[in-house]
Amino acid sequence: MRSRRIGAGLLALLLGTATAQAAETWGVAFVHGTGRQQQADRDYWQPMIIERLRGGLAEPHNVLVVNCDFSQYAWTPAAAGCLAGQLAGFIEERGITHLAVITHSHGGNMMRWLLSNPTYDRRYPPIIQRLHTVVALAPSSAGTPLADAVMDGNRFESVLGWLLGYRNDAVRMQQVSHMAVYNALWLYGTAGRPALPRPFRAVVGTGVQSAPWHAGSACGGYALNLGLAFTRAWLGGCSDGFLHCNSQRAAGTEWFADRARTRGGLPLSHNQSRRDCFGLGAILRETLPP
Amino acid sequence: MRLPVLLMLSAVSGAAATAPAHVMQTLRIHPGDRVPSTLVAAPLPADDSERTPLAFAWALDPGRPLQPPGVQTAVSRGYSLQVDAAALRRGVALPLTAAEALIQVSPAPGARALPGNALQLRGATGQPVPVRSAAAQTLLPDGVGVPTGTHVLRTGTHVAGLHALYATPARGRYVVQVMEPLSPLWLELQAPRTTLLAGGTTTVRARLHDDAAASGAPRAGVAGPYGQALLVAPDGRSWPQPLHPDTNGRLQVQVRVPAEGSALPGLWELQVFTGAAGVLRDGRVAFAVAQPTARLSGQAAADPLRRRIVLPVQVAAPGRYEVRGTLYATGRDGQPRPVAQGHAAAWVGTPGNTTLVLGFGTVPLPPGFSAPYELRDLQLHDQSRLAPLESRAAPLRF
Numbered sequence: 001m002r003s004r005r006i007g008a009g010l011l012a013l014l015l016g017t018a019t020a021q022a023a024e025t026w027g028v029a030f031v032h033g034t035g036r037q038q039q040a041d042r043d044y045w046q047p048m049i050i051e052r053l054r055g056g057l058a059e060p061h062n063v064l065v066v067n068c069d070f071s072q073y074a075w076t077p078a079a080a081g082c083l084a085g086q087l088a089g090f091i092e093e094r095g096i097t098h099l100a101v102i103t104h105s106h107g108g109n110m111m112r113w114l115l116s117n118p119t120y121d122r123r124y125p126p127i128i129q130r131l132h133t134v135v136a137l138a139p140s141s142a143g144t145p146l147a148d149a150v151m152d153g154n155r156f157e158s159v160l161g162w163l164l165g166y167r168n169d170a171v172r173m174q175q176v177s178h179m180a181v182y183n184a185l186w187l188y189g190t191a192g193r194p195a196l197p198r199p200f201r202a203v204v205g206t207g208v209q210s211a212p213w214h215a216g217s218a219c220g221g222y223a224l225n226l227g228l229a230f231t232r233a234w235l236g237g238c239s240d241g242f243l244h245c246n247s248q249r250a251a252g253t254e255w256f257a258d259r260a261r262t263r264g265g266l267p268l269s270h271n272q273s274r275r276d277c278f279g280l281g282a283i284l285r286e287t288l289p290p
Numbered sequence: 291m292r293l294p295v296l297l298m299l300s301a302v303s304g305a306a307a308t309a310p311a312h313v314m315q316t317l318r319i320h321p322g323d324r325v326p327s328t329l330v331a332a333p334l335p336a337d338d339s340e341r342t343p344l345a346f347a348w349a350l351d352p353g354r355p356l357q358p359p360g361v362q363t364a365v366s367r368g369y370s371l372q373v374d375a376a377a378l379r380r381g382v383a384l385p386l387t388a389a390e391a392l393i394q395v396s397p398a399p400g401a402r403a404l405p406g407n408a409l410q411l412r413g414a415t416g417q418p419v420p421v422r423s424a425a426a427q428t429l430l431p432d433g434v435g436v437p438t439g440t441h442v443l444r445t446g447t448h449v450a451g452l453h454a455l456y457a458t459p460a461r462g463r464y465v466v467q468v469m470e471p472l473s474p475l476w477l478e479l480q481a482p483r484t485t486l487l488a489g490g491t492t493t494v495r496a497r498l499h500d501d502a503a504a505s506g507a508p509r510a511g512v513a514g515p516y517g518q519a520l521l522v523a524p525d526g527r528s529w530p531q532p533l534h535p536d537t538n539g540r541l542q543v544q545v546r547v548p549a550e551g552s553a554l555p556g557l558w559e560l561q562v563f564t565g566a567a568g569v570l571r572d573g574r575v576a577f578a579v580a581q582p583t584a585r586l587s588g589q590a591a592a593d594p595l596r597r598r599i600v601l602p603v604q605v606a607a608p609g610r611y612e613v614r615g616t617l618y619a620t621g622r623d624g625q626p627r628p629v630a631q632g633h634a635a636a637w638v639g640t641p642g643n644t645t646l647v648l649g650f651g652t653v654p655l656p657p658g659f660s661a662p663y664e665l666r667d668l669q670l671h672d673q674s675r676l677a678p679l680e681s682r683a684a685p686l687r688f
Contacts, residue, residue, distance in 0.1 A: 073555060075676060077338055118346035119612055119635035120673055125346055148574075149394055149467060169556065177364050177576040178557050184359040184484045185578055185678050192357035194616060194631040197348035233444055234392055236471040 026132075026288055027062035027096035028053045029087060033105030033140075033274075034070055034170045041065040044104075045274055052281025053102065056288040064090040070106055073169040074113040075120065083110055084123040091130055098132045100287045104274040105243070106170055108139025108202070109179075109187070112251060115196045116188040134200045134252070135287055137280075138273040141190065141202070141251035143179030144243050146234060147171050179247075189251040200252030203280075205240030206259060207267030208232055219277035220269065242270035256283075312591040312600075317668070317685035322358075324681045326487055326582030329606035331641065332675065335553065339610040339674040343636040347653050352627035356616065358667070358683060364479040366573035368469040369563070375401075375461045381412070381454035382466060385568050388450050388473040393421075393443040393466065395455070401462025403439020410456045411443060419453065421445050452568070468570075474501035477571035479562055485578045485678045486558075489549035494519075494575060496533065496541040496562050517564030519543045524556030531560065551581040555676045580677035583607040586670055587643070592688035594661045597630075597650040599686065601668075605638045609674035616667045617650045619659040626664050629656055635673060663688055 030053075032044040041050055045065065054060045068082035091099060103111050111134050118124045140147075150171050172178060189196040209217045231241050238245035245257075258268040262278035273280070319325065350356075373382050384393065393411070397403055406423040413419050421443040455466060480495045496517065519531040529548070533541040545560055552558070557576040564571050587602035601613050612635035618626040630653040634646045648665070664687045670680040 075555075081338075117633075117673075119340075119344040119633045121340050122342040122344060125344065128346075145469070149469065172556065175574075175576070177362075177559070177574050180362055180364075181484045181557055181576045181578060184362075186676075188631075192355075192359070194350055194356060194628070195354065197346075197631075231442075233390055234469055234471065 023097065024289070025059065025062065025095050025097045026057055027059075027064065027090065027094055027099050028057065028288070029064040029066060029090060029099060029101045031066045031083065031101055031103040031107035031110060032068075032070065033103075033107050034168075034174070036069040036071050037067045040067050046276075048276035049274070049281045049284070052276055053284055053288070056285035059094070062094050062096060066107075070110060071168050071170050073173060074110055075117075076169075079170075080110060080113050081121065084114060084121055084127060087127050088123045091127065096130055098289075099127075099130050100132055101134045102137065102284060102287075103134060103139065104137045105270065106140050106174060108134070108136035108141060108200070108251070109174070109182075111136070112141070112187045112189055112196065112200065115198060115200070116186060118197070128197055131198045133287055134196075134198060135255065135284060136200055136202045136252065138205045138240055138243055138248055138268070138270055139202055139251065140174050140243055140247060141179070141249075142183065142244075142247035143174045143176040144235075144247060145176055146231060146242055147174040148176060149234065151175055183250070187251070191250070196252065201255035202248055202252055203255055203268075203273065204245055204248045204257040205243070205268040205270060205273045206238050206245055206257050208239075208241040208269040209267055220272040220275045240268065240270040240273065312593050314589040314591050315686060315688070317586060317588050317590055317682060319685075320683045323683060323685075324485065324487065325588075326585045326680060329582050329585060329604065330488075331607045332551070332581040332583050333553070334608055334674060335555070339637060340635070341610075341637045343634075345632070345634040345647065345649055347630055347632035347648075347650050349630055349653050349656075350616070350628045352619075352621065352629055352656055352659065354628075356628050356667070359484060362481040362484055362575055362577075364481075364573050364575050366477040366479075366571055367471060367473045367475070368467060369565075369570035369572040370465055370467045371570075372463065373466055374463050375457075378455065378457040378460040378464065381456050384411075384453045384455050384466070384468055385570060386445070386450045386453055386468070386470065387475050387569060388470045389445065389447045390470075390472050391445045392469040392471075393445070393455065394440060394469070395443075395457070396440040396465045396467070397438075398463040398465070401439075401464055402460060404441060404457050404460060404464075406441050408457050408459050409441055409443060411445065412454050412456065414451050414453070419445060475499070475569050475571065476501075477562070477564055477573045479560075479573045479575050481560070481575040481577065483577060485580060485681070486547050487679075488547055488551035488579055488581045491544060491546045492577070494543050494545060494560050494562070495536075496543070496564055496573070497539075498564060498566050498569070498571060516566065517541055517562060519545075519563070520561045521545055521547070522559045522561060523548075523552040523554075524558065525552050525554040527552070533562070533564070547579050551579050578676075578678055580672065580679050581675065582679055583609060583672050583675065583677070584611050584638075584670060585680050586613075586668075586682075590665075590686055592663075592665070592686060594663060594688050597653075597663065599648045599665060599688075601646050601648065603638075603644050603646055603670065605641050605644055607641060608639050609672050610635055610637045611644075611646065612671045612673050613646045613648055614667075614669050614671065615648055615665050617653075618664040618666055619655055620662055622658045626662075627659070628666075629653070629659055661688070 069078040072079040584605040591600040614633040617630040
């Protein structure tokens, strides 16, 4: 009799567990970096990494590739407003209960804006409620001196002022001194600040492989890797060619640095960290339930 | 340690909040708190502010202490020059202090885009210096963008010193930016505040460091720093700011932000341009400027049972206003630690007095934590104008 009660209890537990799992509907959203995207699945991410994540979903249609204008300031309707609209629509249309968001570069800042300012837009809280994890690939959490270089190149005035001949507010935002202020006032998750309401896990790119005879230099495009090898000199030390490692580690927690997990222990340049290079796609599937 | 996160979403009518019958307490003021003394009826920017009142709170890890932001520090090992075509044809003097320098040349609107092979760097003897050259558009990620025709030169391991940059086919104006990541000479800027109220002041300090001197090998001739500074608004307006030497060999600038602020969102910058005996260094610090459209009344009614704080607010201009703060609870050791973060916002269409309510009651306390509570890092924000209006480090204990 006792063994029958135990068996019944175990069965109830298993059924309960199965019921709970059946109630979970997982989805994955890809959030691009700086710039305006209209076909990010093709142009920014390319299909391979998207398909890797899709293959890990019980419902393969539950994939969203966001297309927004991230050349604007984060809080604008075209940026965070667009992001919130697409995420909210995806969640509602698909009945998503658990959302994993994969970001690249400035896309990490976009999700941190949403997570850090939950009362800014009524769409933000329901998104946060269903958000399981943000995996931030090479996030520009503390900005980059290269953004300063771009802005310096656009400053013209007879008295060393500022002529607005070229606007990219997102690049302006990612200047090192600007991100320091945004992190102090409006963005959580950096050292000494309140934690974000959801896990923000950074994947850090630590180098650029540009030797033409090395297999690691071709993935993602050799020419782009060659350029990033050039810009590494601007940054010095550990970087992915666009972002210093310290900037990538500045917010949330570090999930892993590239060489610790990639196939062959190869580094992920800033371009490669948005592509299915060296097994990255398979690693990201760990974000989803088995 | 992963904590369970509990979210609270509730409709809070800021204007019509029914406050519990708790005694109003005076909010404490500490040195460094920012409290507006007067309010202004600033115009409302694009009217796309959220109208729904919202409140939200989540758990924090009490084992992870929080720290208030310290002095903002910026470091620079570079400088920029504006040059015209005639100067590039004659040769623009570029002092270099280290190997592996990067030189970016950007054409102004209307200037001729220079081919990479048109740029030549020569050393003190007039001999060409071998450099690597690349078009900047091939170096930076998609979407970042640089002016068409921007080129980057990278010097090698040659000896530092006074060089000259030539571009014979130049026409128009150009910005030449020099970055020396390996230089022992660097500019440090310190700004004590990340936020100013419009009309307010702050002092920024600049110091040129020489690592070679620190190691006991002082650089001959590096003395007497000089410079100028420029305050730049988000809308592009700028104001020269005089730099003055202090008694410690540093420069400082007293920055006063115009009372009218800026109609455009974004951060203000103080750009500093310095030099000392053959060394040029530029840097910048950024900060937020807020027109004081609202302020806390200075009182609050706190309910320790419900962990709920009612905050009266005085509003001078229509907009969406938010309060945010960190709840500290007392642990078994008697020490207060952070346990929850809360935000509450509401649209205020008519200037006057209103209330906002910070609620932490739906966030479970960690085991072993209880009252008394403290509210720390209380902030009032104007969300419509993206302006941090008021901040109080430790205003309330209940």
